[in-house]
Amino acid sequence: MRRTKTMLLVAVLxxxxxxxxxxxGKTISVNFDNEVVGAPSKSFSSFVGTWYIDRDxxxxxxxxxxxxxxxxxxxxxxADKAKALYGQRYAEFLDSLAAYKYFPLTIYQGIRSLxxxxxxxxxxxxxxxxDRAAGIAFNIKPNGDYLVIRANxxxxxxxxxxxxxxxxxxxxxxxNIPVRSRKWYTLKVxxxxxRAEGYLNNKRYISFKFKKKIDGKIGLWSKxxxxxxxxxxxxxxx
Numbered sequence: 001m002r003r004t005k006t007m008l009l010v011a012v013l014x015x016x017x018x019x020x021x022x023x024x025g026k027t028i029s030v031n032f033d034n035e036v037v038g039a040p041s042k043s044f045s046s047f048v049g050t051w052y053i054d055r056d057x058x059x060x061x062x063x064x065x066x067x068x069x070x071x072x073x074x075x076x077x078x079a080d081k082a083k084a085l086y087g088q089r090y091a092e093f094l095d096s097l098a099a100y101k102y103f104p105l106t107i108y109q110g111i112r113s114l115x116x117x118x119x120x121x122x123x124x125x126x127x128x129x130x131d132r133a134a135g136i137a138f139n140i141k142p143n144g145d146y147l148v149i150r151a152n153x154x155x156x157x158x159x160x161x162x163x164x165x166x167x168x169x170x171x172x173x174x175x176n177i178p179v180r181s182r183k184w185y186t187l188k189v190x191x192x193x194x195r196a197e198g199y200l201n202n203k204r205y206i207s208f209k210f211k212k213k214i215d216g217k218i219g220l221w222s223k224x225x226x227x228x229x230x231x232x233x234x235x236x237x238x
Contacts, residue, residue: 028110030233032060041106043233045084049104049222056124056229064104066128066225103163104226105137105146107219108235114138115215117237120188121230125153125181128226132181135221136189138196139214147171147214148221149189149198149206153181158198158205174205184231 030043035053040046041062054063123134135150145164152159156179160171177200179185188199194213198206218235222228 026237028235030108030110031231032062035060043110044106044108044219046104046106048101049106051104051106051220054229056231059231061124061229061231062220062233063230064106064220064222064226064228066104066131066222067227102224103168104222105219106221107137107140107217108233111218111235111237113215114191114218114235114237115213116191116193117235118188118190119218119236120186120232120234121220122184122186122232123151124184124229124231125179126227126229127181128154128224128228130154131223131226132228133221133223133226134185134187134228134230135223136187137219137221138189138191138216139210140217140219146216147196147210149187149196150221150223151177151179151185151187151200152223153179158200160196160198160206160208171210172206172208177205186232 032041032053035041037053037055037060039053040051041053044051044062050065050068052063052065054061119136119138121136125132125134131152132154133150133152135148137146137148140146147160147162149158149160156175156177158174158177162169162171179200186201188202190197190199191214194210196206196208196210196214197204220230220233
């Protein structure tokens with residue numbers, strides 16, 4: 001049985017690595033038109049929060065649903081997902097992730113690591129009493145550290161956060177940005193070595209230099225009771 005499980009894990013890891021090689025250097029575009037409402041996305045692995053395929057009218061979207069949110073909501077099957085993405089370091093990843101239970105996180109499966117390029121996604125914040133946060137996570141490391149740039153209609157701002165060693169800290173905070181609920185926007189992150197930029201509808205608001213080269217997995221992010229739709233996830237590695 002143990003040998004069978006080991007062989008299965010190797011096969012899963014090979015699948016992820018093979019798919020990442022195919023897409024390296026090419027534009028990757030993900031929409032959710034052919035997915036099943038109520039099911040997890042086939043392209044993402046969720047670790048914190050409730051993520052599933054939803055509808056916006058007749059259109060299929062990827063939703064983070066915090067309407068029944070409670071601190072400590074971890075996604076189903078996270079151990080297996082972590083093993084598939086990080087192999088033997090999965091336990092280290094999960095230990096650090098436990099400190100970020102306020103922050104729903106889902107990781108895109110198709111890229112092993114992105115160190116230079118562009119990530120963009122359309123989002124529509126639907127509801128949330130505490131938050132309506134829509135973010136792009138990047139530089140996601142096996143130890144659970146990552147960076148995120150997010151917009152929030154409740155606060156009318158765009159913020160870059162650093163999630164490191166179980167703590168969240170602000171990298172850059174831009175206030176008085178007109179972001180409305182129930183309206184579609186495009187959030188974009190541009191990575192150039194140790195620099196990152198954040199755009200809303202193609203206007204740059206965030207620009208910072210990180211302490212080291214940015215290089216890690218990418219995904220989507222939110223916070224607490226946010227109910228947000230995502231669509232048209234695009235990654236363009238350079």
